[in-house]
Ligand SMILES: [Mg+2]
C-alpha cells in the first residue's frame with residue numbers, strides 16, 4: 338500500500354486570512370509594507386522579510402492571541418481532516434508563520450475536536466518575547482538556498498519517502514518551493530499563477546470541499562499505483 342501524504346499551508350489556506358499580516362497591520366510600524374514589497378518582488382527571502390517585519394511589532398502575547406482568536410477556518414477543513422483520518426491519509430501543516438498564532442487559531446476552532454488536533458503535526462517558526470515586542474526564531478537551520486524562514490520544500494523532503502504520494506495545498510508565494518517538490522499541488526491565488534507559469538501539476542481549488550472530494554474519488558487508485566512523474570527536486 339502506498340502512503341498518501343498531504344502537506345498544508347496555514348495562512349490563507351487553512352485559516353481564512355493571513356494571521357501574520359493581520360498582526361503586522363495592527364501592531365507593526367507601517368514600514369512592514371515596504372519590506373513585504375521587497376519580498377514579493379523576489380529581492381529578499383521570507384527569512385529576512387519576517388525577521389525585519391517582526392522587529393517592527395509592539396505588542397504583548399495577549400494582543401497576538403486576541404487577533405488569532407478572531408480568525409476562522411476554511412469551512413470544509415474539518416470535513417477534509419475527518420476524511421483523511423478515515424482513509425489513513427497523513428496530513429501535516431507546514432507554515433512560514435508562527436507557533437503562537439497557529440495554535441491559537443486552531444485551538445479556538447477545534448474546541449470540540451481536540452483529538453483530531455493532537456494528531457496533526459505542525460512545522461512553523463517561533464515567536465519569542467523581546468523587549469516590547471517579539472523576535473522571530475526560524476525553523477530552518479542552516480538557511481536553505483531560497484532564504485526561507487521555514488523551508489517547506491525541506492520539511493516535505495525530510496518527512497516523506499521516495500515511494501509516497503505527496504500533495505500540497507496552498508495559496509501564496511511562500512508555497513512555491515513546496516509546489517516544486519510534490520507530485521501534485523492544489524492551488525489558489527498567487528500560487529496558482531506561479532504553478533501555471535512554471536508548468537507545475539496543479540489543480541485549482543476554492544475550499545477544502547473540492548480537495549476532499551478529489552481525495553475520495555482518487556483514493557482507490559492512489560493506494561495501488563505509482564505516480565510516474567518524479568519530481569526532479571527529490572533526486
Ligand atoms: Mg498562505
Ligand SMILES: [Zn+2]
Pocket residue numbers: 481482483484485487488489490491514
Ligand atoms: Zn527554502
